Amino acid sequence: MITDSLLLHAIPDGLREEWATHFAKPLDPPSSDRIALVVFRLGAEKFSLSADRVEEIITPGVIRPLPHSGKGLLRGVTNVNGRIRTCVSLERLLNATPGPASGTPRLMVLQDQRWRVAAIVDEILGVQEFHQSDLKPLPATHTGAVYSTGWFGEGDHFVAKLNEDELFDAMRRQLT
Amino acid sequence: MTPGSSSSGDLSGFSMTELFRIDADNQLTTLSEGLLALGSGVDASSVLEELMRAAHSIKGAARIVNVDAAVGIAHVMEDVFVSAQKNPGARFPQSRIDLMLKGTDLLRSVIFDTEPKPTAAEIAEFVRKCGLPADAEESSAPAPTPKPEPAKQELAAQEPQAAEASRSETQTRSVRIGSDNLDRLVSLAGENRITLNRANRFNKEAEEIATVQRSLLISLRGFAETFAGSPQAAEHLEDIRRKIAAAEDLAEQLRLGLDEYSFQISQLGNRLYTEALSCRMRPFADCVLSLKRLVRDLSRSLGKPCRLEVRGENTEVDRDILERLESTLTHLIRNALDHGIEPSHIRDAVGKDPQATITISAAHVSGRLVIRLSDDGRGIDPEYIRKEIVARGLISRVAASTLTFAEVMEFLFLPGFSMSNKVTEISGRGVGLDAVRSTAKALRGTIRVHSTLGAGTTFELSTPISQALARCLLVDIAGTPCALPLARIEGVANIPEEETHYTEGRQHCDWNGQRIGLINAAQVLEFEENQPLTSPLSVVIMSEAGKQFGVVVANFLGEEELLLQPLDSELGKIRDLAATSLMADGSPVLVLDDEDFLLSIRTLAGEGRLRVSKTDKHEDSDVAKHVLVVDDSLTVRELERKLLTERGYEVTTAVDGMDGLSTLREGKFDMVITDVDMPRMDGIELVEKIRANPHFRDLPVMIVSYKDRQEDRERGLEAGADYYLAKSSFHSDELARMVEQFIGPAYQS
Numbered sequence: 035m036i037t038d039s040l041l042l043h044a045i046p047d048g049l050r051e052e053w054a055t056h057f058a059k060p061l062d063p064p065s066s067d068r069i070a071l072v073v074f075r076l077g078a079e080k081f082s083l084s085a086d087r088v089e090e091i092i093t094p095g096v097i098r099p100l101p102h103s104g105k106g107l108l109r110g111v112t113n114v115n116g117r118i119r120t121c122v123s124l125e126r127l128l129n130a131t132p133g134p135a136s137g138t139p140r141l142m143v144l145q146d147q148r149w150r151v152a153a154i155v156d157e158i159l160g161v162q163e164f165h166q167s168d169l170k171p172l173p174a175t176h177t178g179a180v181y182s183t184g185w186f187g188e189g190d191h192f193v194a195k196l197n198e199d200e201l202f203d204a205m206r207r208q209l210t
Numbered sequence: 211m212t213p214g215s216s217s218s219g220d221l222s223g224f225s226m227t228e229l230f231r232i233d234a235d236n237q238l239t240t241l242s243e244g245l246l247a248l249g250s251g252v253d254a255s256s257v258l259e260e261l262m263r264a265a266h267s268i269k270g271a272a273r274i275v276n277v278d279a280a281v282g283i284a285h286v287m288e289d290v291f292v293s294a295q296k297n298p299g300a301r302f303p304q305s306r307i308d309l310m311l312k313g314t315d316l317l318r319s320v321i322f323d324t325e326p327k328p329t330a331a332e333i334a335e336f337v338r339k340c341g342l343p344a345d346a347e348e349s350s351a352p353a354p355t356p357k358p359e360p361a362k363q364e365l366a367a368q369e370p371q372a373a374e375a376s377r378s379e380t381q382t383r384s385v386r387i388g389s390d391n392l393d394r395l396v397s398l399a400g401e402n403r404i405t406l407n408r409a410n411r412f413n414k415e416a417e418e419i420a421t422v423q424r425s426l427l428i429s430l431r432g433f434a435e436t437f438a439g440s441p442q443a444a445e446h447l448e449d450i451r452r453k454i455a456a457a458e459d460l461a462e463q464l465r466l467g468l469d470e471y472s473f474q475i476s477q478l479g480n481r482l483y484t485e486a487l488s489c490r491m492r493p494f495a496d497c498v499l500s501l502k503r504l505v506r507d508l509s510r511s512l513g514k515p516c517r518l519e520v521r522g523e524n525t526e527v528d529r530d531i532l533e534r535l536e537s538t539l540t541h542l543i544r545n546a547l548d549h550g551i552e553p554s555h556i557r558d559a560v561g562k563d564p565q566a567t568i569t570i571s572a573a574h575v576s577g578r579l580v581i582r583l584s585d586d587g588r589g590i591d592p593e594y595i596r597k598e599i600v601a602r603g604l605i606s607r608v609a610a611s612t613l614t615f616a617e618v619m620e621f622l623f624l625p626g627f628s629m630s631n632k633v634t635e636i637s638g639r640g641v642g643l644d645a646v647r648s649t650a651k652a653l654r655g656t657i658r659v660h661s662t663l664g665a666g667t668t669f670e671l672s673t674p675i676s677q678a679l680a681r682c683l684l685v686d687i688a689g690t691p692c693a694l695p696l697a698r699i700e701g702v703a704n705i706p707e708e709e710t711h712y713t714e715g716r717q718h719c720d721w722n723g724q725r726i727g728l729i730n731a732a733q734v735l736e737f738e739e740n741q742p743l744t745s746p747l748s749v750v751i752m753s754e755a756g757k758q759f760g761v762v763v764a765n766f767l768g769e770e771e772l773l774l775q776p777l778d779s780e781l782g783k784i785r786d787l788a789a790t791s792l793m794a795d796g797s798p799v800l801v802l803d804d805e806d807f808l809l810s811i812r813t814l815a816g817e818g819r820l821r822v823s824k825t826d827k828h829e830d831s832d833v834a835k836h837v838l839v840v841d842d843s844l845t846v847r848e849l850e851r852k853l854l855t856e857r858g859y860e861v862t863t864a865v866d867g868m869d870g871l872s873t874l875r876e877g878k879f880d881m882v883i884t885d886v887d888m889p890r891m892d893g894i895e896l897v898e899k900i901r902a903n904p905h906f907r908d909l910p911v912m913i914v915s916y917k918d919r920q921e922d923r924e925r926g927l928e929a930g931a932d933y934y935l936a937k938s939s940f941h942s943d944e945l946a947r948m949v950e951q952f953i954g955p956a957y958q959s
Contacts, residue, residue, distance in 0.1 A: 111778075
């Protein structure tokens with residue numbers, strides 16, 4: 035019987051010491067360089083945001099405009115899981131170039147401490163991991179009121195990395 | 211997850227300090243309650259045990275988290291309780307209770323780090339006092355004693371039973387839940403209910419399937435009767451019939467099953483929602499403890515013995531208003547003790563119980579929360595107020611004499627109106643009942659006062675039971691659903707447009723014998739009206755201070771009780787908007803702020819900027835825009851005429867420049883379209899002559915010509931034409947489009 039031979043098998047000398055040494059070895063430090071980003075498309079441009087700032091991504095519903103809101107950053111309010119959340123026009127804030135109408139639009143709910151704010155994006159391209167060290171600088175013309183700190187990717191896949199804190203600050207300022 | 215964020219709601223997210231504070235809070239509440247109970251003569255032994263254990267717990271916990279000051283205070287308090295337990299015969303004097311209550315205050319300040327922070331000297335003094343024997347304390351304090359002892363003891367005997375009973379009632383277990391969690395729970399329950407209630411539509415679809423199956427069978431039978439075919443055909447037909455019958459049975463089963471299931475789940479959804487909402491409710495007892503303490507402290511410092519009776523401690527109160535309720539009642543109690551209640555010797559002299567009573571009651575009455583606070587003091591003298599009002603110049607003596615009792619009482623709620631002549635520490639600064647009234651208003655409620663001279667005064671606060679729910683009228687304003695709270699709505703009406711009249715450009719109509727002004731709701735909210743209104747006009751009549759306004763909306767959508775959600779705080783206060791909510795289909799609805807709304811209306815009316823509400827019948831000018839077409843070719847003239855009249859424009863033609871000029875002078879035209887090559891006067895000269903005439907300097911002129919060279923264009927534009935359209939690149943659309951660009955559509959809307 036297998037069990038007989040397996041369970042009655044004598045332990046060779048030094049086996050215990052061998053395994054103890056193995057487990058005593060210090061672990062490799064976890065790669066602190068890697069960040070998970072949600073990559074999405076607004077118009078013709080691709081952006082990315084730290085995944086821990088995105089609470090959820092759902093199918094967009096009705097967005098109701100508010101009185102006296104005009105055509106600013108505030109798009110209106112929408113229902114997210116029974117709570118009514120503010121919906122902003124991220125493409126207006128980022129001045130994104132208009133693009134093709136393909137892809138499935140989604141509602142992205144962003145979080146900053148206790149604040150939640152939603153924005154419609156043209157397409158979600160997934161959650162991807164990048165190394166911080168792979169962040170490349172943007173061209174010299176990219177100065178002034180900008181929210182991207184660098185870019186990732188190669189070839190056709192150009193993804194700008196947004197500065198989440200500045201983004202939220204700007205939204206707060208422009209909404210009041 | 212950061213400590214203390216407790217997004218999961220369990221205690222593991224809290225730091226040790228936070229846990230200690232939660233625990234200490236409970237123990238301090240036990241201490242306060244126990245001490246107050248002791249003060250009203252309850253059997254001391256059981257209470258002392260509780261008190262001792264509470265102090266002991268705090269001491270132990272404070273040691274673990276190294277809050278040394280708390281350890282010291284709790285320790286001496288524990289000693290006091292232990293030594294009192296060792297002398298079961300001795301009374302626990304009032305002054306000792308005062309001292310222990312001060313101890314709980316010190317502990318609270320130290321543990322919760324609140325201002326003013328107790329100094330080491332203060333704490334040392336407290337410890338010293340605790341060390342003194344009880345008798346020494348008693349003789350040094352100037353405690354006023356009420357005169358007729360027997361009466362007091364009788365009352366004291368009745369007190370403990372009531373106290374015991376109420377304490378056991380309110381001892382249901384309670385748990386802590388973060389307010390974020392609770393909000394999420396309520397939202398999800400609301401969303402769930404909406405979604406489950408929509409399951410009904412599947413019932414209808416199942417029913418439709420069954421109906422289709424039945425009609426299939428009927429058709430098949432008809433077919434079988436008329437069709438005489440082979441035996442195999444008959445067999446096939448029978449087979450088909452059987453299968454359809456089986457499908458019909460299945461469909462019917464599905465329908466029945468769905469019916470029952472959707473009923474159950476929508477029941478569950480509704481009940482879950484109601485339960486979640488009721489989590490927002492707290493027993494009234496939650497705000498009573500501090501009031502008991504207040505009455506005790508105040509009555510001792512003022513030397514006016516007074517006790518507090520509370521009824522309806524278990525009445526449910528929306529947790530959102532507990533704080534404001536407590537502060538309102540605090541205010542009223544201070545007033546009562548300061549002004550309302552007479553010193554005990556005066557009370558005795560008029561035959562009243564020297565110990566005064568303040569009664570607070572909370573109850574649900576006809577769907578409202580009614581809180582009453584009464585004292586058995588001297589009452590309010592309406593004549594005194596009447597004189598005061600006149601003295602302060604608020605109203606003439608003649609008018610004052612016609613005021614009813616209720617109207618006189620209203621003056622008490624004016625800002626700065628205070629009944630006392632001197633500013634006492636307690637009250638009398640005149641920061642008074644107006645604060646109470648504005649709190650009542652903020653809670654969407656009312657406050658009233660009744661009084662009998664010599665017998666006492668009662669204040670009655672009435673609010674909706676739930677602050678979160680509001681009955682609203684749903685309306686469509688320019689395509690956006692909005693909700694108007696019912697409170698200020700007098701009525702709704704469908705008013706045919708023909709029955710509206712205008713005075714100085716302002717629209718009004720008749721309603722119930724009143725003439726009311728009409729306001730377009732979309733204008734107030736600055737919503738673009740994408741659809742024209744239809745007759746009859748849907749009008750909501752709102753009133754404020756006796757004035758009525760007719761608010762014109764696109765449509766009525768019904769009446770609903772909505773669960774209000776406050777606006778995102780980051781947006782600040784948005785004018786005209788009070789809150790948001792969700793409709794039965796899950797989409798957001800805007801809940802309007804009726805005060806703001808009425809203010810906006812008055813502002814617009816005052817500035818004379820009110821837009822009228824009209825349906826899409828052509829109004830001011832049933833006259834279309836008039837275009838003059840000048841061309842020597844008949845074909846071109848008629849083609850251009852056709853293109854423009856199709857768009858509704860009125861067209862007159864002329865055969866050359868001269869004809870065009872004279873026609874222009876005789877008629878009234880909005881635009882001229884002219885060719886270049888014409889006999890007698892060509893287009894260029896025509897344009898020049900038109901521009902030379904000051905009357906036509908701004909008249910839009912367009913040249914339409916076969917000549918398309920650069921120099922031709924330049925010539926035309928230099929002459930004064932506004933546009934040069936080449937006939938070769940001339941698409942039928944473009945002519946009309948350019949005309950519309952210059953003078954707008956045929957009929958000005």
